[in-house]
Amino acid sequence: MSKPKQLLLQIPEYYLAVIVLLAGYSPPFSFHPLALGLAILPLLQIVFKNKVSGLIMGSAFLLVNLVMLGALISELSEFTAFTHRALQLLIGGLTIWLVNLVLSLAMVYKYSTAGKEDKRALA
Numbered sequence: 203m204s205k206p207k208q209l210l211l212q213i214p215e216y217y218l219a220v221i222v223l224l225a226g227y228s229p230p231f232s233f234h235p236l237a238l239g240l241a242i243l244p245l246l247q248i249v250f251k252n253k254v255s256g257l258i259m260g261s262a263f264l265l266v267n268l269v270m271l272g273a274l275i276s277e278l279s280e281f282t283a284f285t286h287r288a289l290q291l292l293i294g295g296l297t298i299w300l301v302n303l304v305l306s307l308a309m310v311y312k313y314s315t316a317g318k319e320d321k322r323a324l325a
Contacts, residue, residue, distance in 0.1 A: 214309035218263060219244040256313030263306040271299055 219241045226237020247256055274295040281288040 210304075210308050211312045214260070214263075214305040214312070215244040215248045217305050218259070218309075251316075253313050253316045256316070257310060260306055260309035260313060263302070264310060267299065267302045267306050270302070274299060 222237055222241040222244070223233065226234035226241070228234070243259065247259060274291075277295075278288060278291060281291075
């Protein structure tokens with residue numbers, strides 16, 4: 203497997219753990235207990251590499267990402283005119299959405315092809 207592809211397939215779980223921790227963070231230095239519990243799930247996935255839970259987690263991440271796109275479109279439709287702030291919202295939101303989309307698809311791809319690579323090595 204090529205080096206960039208290996209790196210891309212290793213990132214999604216770490217990214218998901220960091221995003222969940224950031225969502226539960228509140229200044230000065232406090233984390234919501236639910237966010238801490240949810241951040242443990244991607245870390246356990248890194249350790250155990252369970253195919254079923256990886257597919258479930260990747261699919262859930264993809265679905266949440268699609269809901270986020272709906273929220274972005276909804277917020278964008280509240281602007282009466284396309285101003286500089288609307289452009290900032292569009293660029294920032296689409297950037298985050300595209301990164302999340304790529305990483306969720308990479309996670310689904312990683313766990314949907316997990317068993318196939320082992321079979322190819324045996325043949």
